[in-house]
Amino acid sequence: MKDYQRDFIAFAIDRQVLRFGEFTLKSGRTSPYFFNAGLFNKGSDLAKLGRFYAAALADSEVDFDVLFGPAYKGIPIATATAVALFDHHGIDTPYCFNRKEKKDHGEGGNLVGAELSGKVMLVDDVITAGTAIREAMDIVKANGADLGGVLIALDRQEKGQGELSAIQEVERDFGAKVINIVSLNDIIEFLKDDAEFAEHLPKVKQYREKYGVQ
Numbered sequence: 001m002k003d004y005q006r007d008f009i010a011f012a013i014d015r016q017v018l019r020f021g022e023f024t025l026k027s028g029r030t031s032p033y034f035f036n037a038g039l040f041n042k043g044s045d046l047a048k049l050g051r052f053y054a055a056a057l058a059d060s061e062v063d064f065d066v067l068f069g070p071a072y073k074g075i076p077i078a079t080a081t082a083v084a085l086f087d088h089h090g091i092d093t094p095y096c097f098n099r100k101e102k103k104d105h106g107e108g109g110n111l112v113g114a115e116l117s118g119k120v121m122l123v124d125d126v127i128t129a130g131t132a133i134r135e136a137m138d139i140v141k142a143n144g145a146d147l148g149g150v151l152i153a154l155d156r157q158e159k160g161q162g163e164l165s166a167i168q169e170v171e172r173d174f175g176a177k178v179i180n181i182v183s184l185n186d187i188i189e190f191l192k193d194d195a196e197f198a199e200h201l202p203k204v205k206q207y208r209e210k211y212g213v214q
């Protein structure tokens with residue numbers, strides 16, 4: 001694990017974004033840990049979060065034309081990433097996001113911001129079973145755009161629809177790279193070294209046995 005990844009996990013734990021307990025996921029799985037990006041809930045957190053995303057994206061050297069943050073949590077993340085790419089990497093990128101409900105007055109439609117076209121960098125918080133990413137891909141395809149890549153904070157390294165990981169399935173089905181800041185393996189490594197949080201390790205490992213992909 002690199003220093004910036006350790007810093008990111010410590011930041012997420014400090015803001016209670018990364019918590020341990022019992023949580024029901026979108027997939028119906030019961031998880032001993034949860035990443036709630038909604039708790040990066042003040043200006044300084046969002047500025048810092050944007051810097052982590054922008055650094056991972058700039059490092060990846062994956063080519064893209066527009067950032068797309070699917071509703072809801074993808075919206076502030078894409079916005080913060082666009083600001084950080086400009087402020088810290090000199091990259092002025094267009095970005096857009098969708099509404100979950102279509103607007104039928106004013107400008108109308110489902111999309112807000114830049115045009116969703118060309119190579120899209122899809123930005124979200126976590127991938128578990130991959131459902132949210134597939135839903136977002138329907139929007140990308142419906143607009144005639146292509147997927148350039150996917151950028152997330154946490155790869156939970158779980159099975160998708162079959163035996164492959166959700167991310168391996170996304171890479172196979174959409175032919176694009178998934179970039180993450182940290183993965184479950186990094187969280188496990190962090191827990192091993194942390195006296196206060198090491199007690200959560202057995203349950204997290206048990207969960208990985210059941211749903212994880214090595």
Ligand SMILES: O=P(O)(O)OC[C@H]1O[C@H](OP(=O)(O)OP(=O)(O)O)[C@H](O)[C@@H]1O
Nearest residue numbers: 026027071072073127128129130131132
């Ligand atoms: O890989 P998956 O199994 O789909 O699970 C992960 C997704 O679930 C959550 O989104 P949710 O649909 O709860 O939307 P939100 O952003 O509105 O909270 C989370 O923000 C991820 O996008």
Ligand SMILES: O=C(O)c1cc(=O)[nH]c(=O)[nH]1
Nearest residue numbers: 025026034035036126128
């Ligand atoms: O799978 C999910 O629903 C999920 C997992 C997680 O860690 N965080 C989140 O917001 N959703």
